[in-house]
Amino acid sequence: MERDEYQEERARMVENQIAARGVRDPRVLAAIREVPRHLFVPGTIRSAAYQDRPLPIGSGQTISQPYIVALMTELLEPSPGDTVLEIGAGSGYQAAILGRLVARVITIDRLPEIAATAREHLQQLGITNVEVEVGDGTLGFPAQAPYQGILVTAATPEIPAPLLAQLADGGRLVAPVGGRDVQELIRVRKKGDQVVREYHGSVCFVPLIGEFGWKGR
Numbered sequence: 574m575e576r577d578e579y580q581e582e583r584a585r586m587v588e589n590q591i592a593a594r595g596v597r598d599p600r601v602l603a604a605i606r607e608v609p610r611h612l613f614v615p616g617t618i619r620s621a622a623y624q625d626r627p628l629p630i631g632s633g634q635t636i637s638q639p640y641i642v643a644l645m646t647e648l649l650e651p652s653p654g655d656t657v658l659e660i661g662a663g664s665g666y667q668a669a670i671l672g673r674l675v676a677r678v679i680t681i682d683r684l685p686e687i688a689a690t691a692r693e694h695l696q697q698l699g700i701t702n703v704e705v706e707v708g709d710g711t712l713g714f715p716a717q718a719p720y721q722g723i724l725v726t727a728a729t730p731e732i733p734a735p736l737l738a739q740l741a742d743g744g745r746l747v748a749p750v751g752g753r754d755v756q757e758l759i760r761v762r763k764k765g766d767q768v769v770r771e772y773h774g775s776v777c778f779v780p781l782i783g784e785f786g787w788k789g790r
């Protein structure tokens with residue numbers, strides 16, 4: 574992508590917040606260096622886009638802390654041929670990062686106004702391999718399954734069963750699983766009829782609300 578006024582700030586963010594905490598995958602670091610995060614936050618807080626924290630994006634939702642985006646992307650082990658499903662489009666930032674690393678991304682949000690803004694952000698950057706859908710992402714998106722990667726970017730009490738069913742053999746699923754206030758970042762790998770779980774530390778996400786997530790508000 575083109576040079577912009579935040580280029581250096583973004584490079585410092587990658588060094589000091591992301592590489593310094595142990596994210597190593599060079600493709601992931603490059604993608605984060607390239608995608609203009611400031612274009613995914615509301616104009617009024619643009620200058621805060623590269624700070625080490627989540628930021629409000631409207632409708633009570635947040636764009637995740639840059640380090641958490643990097644960590645989840647690395648854990649997903651994205652490869653160039655993959656089709657990836659994201660649950661929780663939010664600003665569209667995480668989907669834009671994934672779009673640089675895999676063939677195709679489908680991202681779902683339950684809130685139409687959030688999905689519309691995510692779509693605008695992606696269009697503005699000319700990103701064409703990311704599709705934004707509106708709906709209950711706890712049901713997955715069967716039409717384009719199976720997925721080599723599934724990333725859940727909202728907190729869920731358990732991994733929604735439909736998502737495991739839509740994961741390809743050898744596929745990875747990354748999700749914050751736990752209570753409403755704090756969750757454990759989990760990576761699941763599907764191997765035949767087995768599912769292997771790993772734990773990757775505590776995180777804090779807004780709730781996943783839907784049939785296989787939290788019910789109601």
Ligand code: SAH
Pocket residue numbers: 634635636637660661662663664665666667668681682683684687708709710711726727779780781782783784786
């Ligand atoms: N990945 C986003 C941040 C996600 S915030 C980014 O890069 O900016 C979590 C999002 O999950 C919110 O936008 C919320 O509306 C959405 N969400 C909550 N429950 C959902 C569900 N069942 N299906 C799809 N999206 C959901």
